[in-house]
Amino acid sequence: MDGNDQVLAAEDLYKFFGTAAGKFAVVREVSFSVPRGKLVTIMGPSGSGKSTLLHMVSGLEPPSGGTVHLAGHDLYALSERGRTLLRRDTIGFVFQFYNLIPNLTVAENIKLPLMIGAGEHAVVAAGGGEADAPGEDHFRQLVADFDLEAKLGSYPHQLSGGEMQRTSIARALIARPTIVMADEPTGNISTSAGEEVMRLFRRSCDELGQTILLVTHNPRDAAFSDEVHFLKDGELHEEHRLAGDAVTPDGIAHSLNTLGI
Amino acid sequence: MRLVLLMAWRQLVFRPGKTLASVLGIAVGIATVVSVLVVDHNTLLTQEQGRPRVDPDADLLIQPDLSSALELDLVRDDLGSRGLLSGVTAFVTGNLTVRKDGKPVSGVELMGLDPGASTYHGAYVVSEGRDLDHASPSPQLLLSAKLAERSGLSVGDVLELAEPPRNRAPRVHCVEGELVAEPARPPRAPRAADAPRSWPFEVVGILAPTRLGFAGSRALTTFDRGIEALGRRGTVRFWADFDASSTDLPGVQRALDDRFVVTAPKRSLAGLAPEEKAFRSGVRFCGFLALFLGLYIIFNTMSMSLVERVRSIGLLRALGLTRGRLGAIFVVEGLVLALAGAAVSLGLAKLIIDFMVEQQITTLGMGKPLEITEWPVVPVISVLAAGVVFCLAGVLYPFLRASRLSVIDALRRGVIELSRDPFTGVRRSILAGLLALVPVAWIVGAPADEYVPAPLYEALLTAFGLVGGLFALLLLAPGLLPALASFVTRPFRGASAKLARATLGAARHRVFGTVSGLLLVFTAVFLIVSVLESLKAETRHFGERALSDRLFIKVTADGATRMAALRAAEPEFSTLLPLNAEVTSSFLVRGLEDRQLSVGSLARKHRDRAAFRDERTIILSTRCADDLGKQPGDMIRLATASSGLVDFEILAVTDEYGFAPDDRVFGVVSAENMLNYWCIESAGLGDHYVAWSPGLNDERAAELRAAAVALLGEDNVTDFRRGEEITQDYVDDLDRNFAIFYAILVLTILLAAVGILNAMVIAVMERRREIGLLRAVGLTGRQVAGMLLLESGSLGVLGGLFGLVLGVPLAVVTAKALTAVSHLDLAFELSPRALGGVLGGAVLVSVLAVLLPALRANHLRLSEVMRYE
């Protein structure tokens, strides 16, 4: 195994938050990695520190301790600006809430990463795809796959929750990022819409070789992944990690049970 | 770049109300200043039109008491050594005849000048040929263009200046206070000795038709040649400027009183008298207050757009948008707003100016002619630029705040609470804006003015001290305003009041921003209303002394021939006497018959009245005596027509006998003295008459008017007014003069209202969740609206109160400064009108401004507010 196959590697991450009562650790001693072309899930109940972890590995929130390597860069050795540019060039985000800019149309929201990167020198070559810039063809393809043709001119407030989330996933994929990071992407939408979203993730992983890191508390979502880590009270329980064929609804349910989640 | 433009554009287009408010805010601010500048510029131009500059640019014209030419050097040294004057330059004038080839060509006024005349006072411009050479041994001459043209003379010609041929002497002339009748001389044969003496001169240059060169027939030479040619018929006088440290005409007059009569010819130029300058500065300053409020609005609007877009910003930052490009979005928005505002402001300024032209509102008061001939390009462009810079400054804080925003915070919380934000720039930007305002206002607001009179300067310093002190107090004790605001809401009970108090306590910065905006505006309102009121009080007071109980009648020349009949017709007309004999010495001197003293404080003082008629005495107005530092019994030196400088004894100091409503600086001498010393006879001259008529009521006045019309004919009575009416007209005039202030204040209040509206909209937006929650748990829409009204209303009360706290001392200082510069006896009086206007106005504005946000809060869609929370 060489490091090139690890798109993301987190080592010994800690995060403390201070309150009036003193400091407390939200994330403790977390190490994990995401191999290229895989869909990796971190599962945990609400409040277990999933979002905090995701923010740390994406460069949004400096950890209190530990290191993160993203696409070969030591994330927190970079300047704030360096991290911003690295985010721009390597990560596709799907957040739990508020994924879309209200003043931009669906089409513009999808192309947002391209617009942000337009005319700027890329610090890291775009990830998993062709050498030439992701263009109109890729956009058409995504819009067709995500069934958004009819909505391209609409503004976010005119969309349903499922459509919003499909738009944000299309946006996350448009720039062919090195890795897509998704925080509870199905959290606010119906079960059927959630399944549709997960199928899309699975497909882009299988067909385009897209690397994906997913954070969720929903076992149904986790069942779509190649690898599942379990997070409880800020700690990863690697002894319960599931990989490959072991990732089944039953396997997940069993791990959750033994962890007492 | 595309993204930056797209984001900025969408924000502006999707929020048309906000965009409009910002554009209008900055536009109204700029337009106010621009229109004031343009109108001021053109007011002066219009006043100067048809009044070409014919005099040198000297501050003072000084006439010495010269009994012989020998004394000249002593006098010159004397003037120079007093340390009050600079650029003392002598000149001599007199009339001669131009002769060419032995034949008289034209009469000419010869002026002999010291070398300093053109250097210090720009007395003339040579358009052709060369300037006088003061070292040259040969006599040289500069001719006015008209004279050269008329007499066919050009550079290089040699001519003779000769004493004018002896005209037939006047039948009567006044000499040394006596009327002398000259016997008519029989014509006799010319003799050689009678031949007028003459001097050869070479024409070295032609004058441009301006200043001294404007006159039709004038010739300039060196001072010595002038003295030589004019001899005894020449009059020597001096031009001089105030020394840098002394700018006070009465002071100079007092200091030079023993040997000189000093006048300030420029003081009669429109708009340059100190009180007029003070007035114009006030107008400009109010304009700049408007611009400052424009900034406040931009600031609030941009903050609003920040609060609204916290999440968008967080998302864009998460997706990799750098701070620089985020800043670019704000700057582009700010620039578009500023440029649009500047563009709109020009149109708006045009409208305001047209309105002012139509209403004849000028910076020297209302009802004066005003014609817009040009826009002062440089000041207007500087104001536009200042507006754009202010606008970008307003963008600066929200941008800094946005770029420092933690991505996680923005995404998670979705709200930044500006009102609780310690970094909040409301107070900083207000201070920075105020500071920036001072130099800008100074540069643009003080155009080409030489000096600020000392009392005005002190007043300015005091004012800055007071404003600075109050703001420092409010900033150093940040808890003060919120505590006071909660205190104001004390009488109110219920959930709304409780919530309002809680918010007021928490939202220090918004409280500070709103109260300080209001207090500035209403301080200005209070100040202006107070000054106006004390001016009115002063006018009424003067009117009581100088105008009331009198009847003023103006008739045509035809009517004047029948005055005797009118005098006999009604008892009130019995004291009807002419008012026309007047001359200007260093102040206006009017000739009155001693009968006109038959009423008033001198009525019973028979000895004084006899002295008035028979001796060299004068009655001074209070302001005149004050200006000159004179008291009854003192002597005063006047420049007379017949006898040079003559001392008059001051008989009394009173305004009662001036009958000159529009001039407060005057003296009154007897008709006899007027005739003897100024050769002016009042009888039969006149069309102005005054009669003592105490206790006249409206009815009787109407009867008298009818009687006068019946006797003189309707067309011959051009004016017929009681003194009380004249006083009232002057008071009304003051109201009109202040119209421009009211116009600006209305615009300013409008701006303040928009500013508060914006601030309240932000407050509602920030507390969307809170309000949503309150509504969800059962607070009615009316209660929410009540809470907002209470909040804003209490800020209005504070704004008004502090407006008074600042306004009262400022009004006192202003009244003092105005008293000093105008020598009007102004005293600050707390007028109920100002008091009510300020308190009521501040509350009204703040309550009106909150209506819209309250309505919006009332209709807040709960589902929307609570959607993601």
Ligand SMILES: Nc1ncnc2c1ncn2[C@@H]1O[C@H](COP(=O)(O)OP(=O)(O)O)[C@@H](O)[C@H]1O
């Ligand atoms: N900025 C913060 N300050 C203090 N505590 C925080 C902060 N962010 C998150 N937390 C706390 O950390 C814990 C984990 O939060 P989070 O990572 O959002 O969990 P999850 O996404 O798994 O629901 C929670 O208890 C939350 O209250």
Ligand SMILES: [Mg+2]
């Ligand atoms: Mg979470």
